[in-house]
Amino acid sequence: MIAEIPSIDETKYMYYAYGTGILLLSTFILFLINR
Structure with a gap:
């Protein structure tokens, strides 16, 4: 269970960075396009 917590945080950080990059x-x- 303890080893699962860093994995969740890592996934959240990955999704956050991925979403920011797409934005x-x-x-x-x-x-x-609008220029």
Whole structure:
């Protein structure tokens, strides 16, 4: 059970970084389209 906690935190961090990357990428694409 103890070994499961870091895995959950790692997954949360991965999803957070992944979501932030997609948000920045989509914002950049919209910026290029609307320019």
